[in-house]
Amino acid sequence: MWYHRLSHLQSRLQDLLRGRVTHWALQQSNFKSLFPLAIHWHHTASKSLNCVWQQHEDHFELQYANNVMRFDYVWLRDHCRSASCYNSKTHQRSLDTASVDLCIQPKTIHLDETTLFFTWPDGHVTRYDLDWLVKNSYEGQKQKVIQPRILWNAEIYQQAQVPAVDFQTFLETKEGLKNFLQNFLLYGIAFVENVPPTQKHTEKVAERISLISQRWRSSIQSAKTRPGADCGSDHELLIAKFRLKLKKVGKTTRPFRETIYGRMWFFTSDFSRGDTAYTNLALDRHTDTTYFQEPCGIQVFHCLKHEGTGGRTLLVDGFYAAEQVLQKAPEEFELLSKVPLKHEYIENVGECQNHMIGVGPVLNTYPWNKELYLIRYNNYDRAVINTVPYDVVHRWYTAHRTLTRELRRPENEFWVKLKPGKVLFIDNWRVLHGRESFTGYRQLCGCYLTRDDVLNTARLLGLQA
Ligand SMILES: C[N+](C)(C)CCCC[C@H](N)C(=O)O
Ligand SMILES: O=C(O)CCC(=O)C(=O)O
Numbered sequence: 215m216w217y218h219r220l221s222h223l224q225s226r227l228q229d230l231l232r233g234r235v236t237h238w239a240l241q242q243s244n245f246k247s248l249f250p251l252a253i254h255w256h257h258t259a260s261k262s263l264n265c266v267w268q269q270h271e272d273h274f275e276l277q278y279a280n281n282v283m284r285f286d287y288v289w290l291r292d293h294c295r296s297a298s299c300y301n302s303k304t305h306q307r308s309l310d311t312a313s314v315d316l317c318i319q320p321k322t323i324h325l326d327e328t329t330l331f332f333t334w335p336d337g338h339v340t341r342y343d344l345d346w347l348v349k350n351s352y353e354g355q356k357q358k359v360i361q362p363r364i365l366w367n368a369e370i371y372q373q374a375q376v377p378a379v380d381f382q383t384f385l386e387t388k389e390g391l392k393n394f395l396q397n398f399l400l401y402g403i404a405f406v407e408n409v410p411p412t413q414k415h416t417e418k419v420a421e422r423i424s425l426i427s428q429r430w431r432s433s434i435q436s437a438k439t440r441p442g443a444d445c446g447s448d449h450e451l452l453i454a455k456f457r458l459k460l461k462k463v464g465k466t467t468r469p470f471r472e473t474i475y476g477r478m479w480f481f482t483s484d485f486s487r488g489d490t491a492y493t494n495l496a497l498d499r500h501t502d503t504t505y506f507q508e509p510c511g512i513q514v515f516h517c518l519k520h521e522g523t524g525g526r527t528l529l530v531d532g533f534y535a536a537e538q539v540l541q542k543a544p545e546e547f548e549l550l551s552k553v554p555l556k557h558e559y560i561e562n563v564g565e566c567q568n569h570m571i572g573v574g575p576v577l578n579t580y581p582w583n584k585e586l587y588l589i590r591y592n593n594y595d596r597a598v599i600n601t602v603p604y605d606v607v608h609r610w611y612t613a614h615r616t617l618t619r620e621l622r623r624p625e626n627e628f629w630v631k632l633k634p635g636k637v638l639f640i641d642n643w644r645v646l647h648g649r650e651s652f653t654g655y656r657q658l659c660g661c662y663l664t665r666d667d668v669l670n671t672a673r674l675l676g677l678q679a
């Protein structure tokens with residue numbers, strides 16, 4: 215036994231002398247004192263760089279720029295950006311990850327200035343810039359939020375005095391669009407004002423969010439102002455050409471999310487569809503399309519007409535409420551983010567026959583940093599709960615009550631009367647909406663937008679999303 219242990223230590227020591235520090239070695243608390251010189255960190259030649267690294271048996275450890283990072287060797291091989299592994303024109307991986315030996319270890323590692331070089335057993339060399347590793351490491355990502363936000367209650371939102379953007383500015387200037395999107399990303403709601411109260415103009419506003427139509431618009435603009443340009447038929451031809459081009463790349467309907475309600479929708483209290491939205495009843499706070507596997511990312515509302523009383527819109531920041539739950543009862547937050555449930559839309563009115571089902575928890579968080587990214591909350595559309603055993607059900611109801619209490623606090627309610635000319639964008643993954651009951655004739659139009667396309671536009675304008 216003794217002998218065995220000793221020889222084991224000896225072979226480890228040989229490993230160490232060959233420059234390989236093992237994971238096992240670090241776990242032995244007395245190891246350092248046994249062999250004080252055995253574990254060696256590689257320091258950089260330039261001390262000012264402040265970078266040390268160590269090659270463990272099953273991972274690479276790097277300390278740089280106040281970060282301690284650990285990298286799996288398969289990961290390091292998989293993310294190689296050499297010309298044969300990665301196509302930098304298409305930003306796509308060429309390497310077949312399945313061909314990488316799962317036990318791969320680098321033959322040698324060395325640092326030159328700020329670049330690390332890994333030489334693999336087959337001679338292939340992978341180079342990483344230290345800053346790239348910081349940016350792309352798990353440890354680096356964990357500390358970062360994907361989406362910076364300002365959580366609000368009615369007072370916070372009103373004090374912030376977030377300006378609405380003017381229709382013309384929004385349509386014609388990049389700054390107008392950028393400011394609007396920045397506010398939308400931070401608060402989850404944003405307004406455009408002075409919009410002519412028609413469905414066509416509302417559609418125009420929605421289209422602006424897509425960068426494709428923005429490029430299209432500016433191309434037409436520059437063609438128009440080109441010296442000697444004939445603004446008549448030539449111009450028409452140009453527009454037709456652009457439309458065709460857009461159609462070819464499948465960009466014509468972006469960024470609309472066409473649903474069972476259509477691409478653009480228009481509704482009043484005529485019960486033309488089998489849903490309470492099409493009545494004049496009050497609607498408690500909720501998010502829409504919870505019965506889709508992926509609820510619509512953004513909702514646009516424009517009240518075109520209202521001759522009557524009531525009908526104010528209620529807005530509540532679901533993330534602010536969820537944050538309160540996290541502070542007061544973290545285990546309830548956890549439960550709401552773990553228990554999957556169904557939401558359902560069953561319609562059988564005239565020609566409209568639909569049965570939609572969506573499954574997912576009320577709170578959706580990124581597993582690596584616990585950041586909340588989607589709240590699915592609609593008590594009207596919540597389906598029979600048959601996905602959880604009775605004792606969990608009871609705890610879930612308790613947690614749901616806690617969240618509902620937060621969502622219903624009067625100080626969290628922001629009420630607005632939507633007037634013709636004022637278009638409201640709502641982040642349907644974050645902000646809940648509702649409405650007061652009303653009398654008289656009330657017309658609303660709007661649409662759902664695809665979140666990916668809106669975030670795409672925001673990122674291309676330099677915003678973090
Ligand atoms: C917006 N628009 C009137 C088209 C549809 C309303 C959908 C209502 C549904 N109960 C939900 O919450 O998803
Ligand atoms: O009528 C309203 O103001 C909103 C109704 C509603 O919740 C919806 O259409 O999604």
Ligand SMILES: [Fe+2]
Nearest residue numbers: 491501502647
């Ligand atoms: Fe709704």
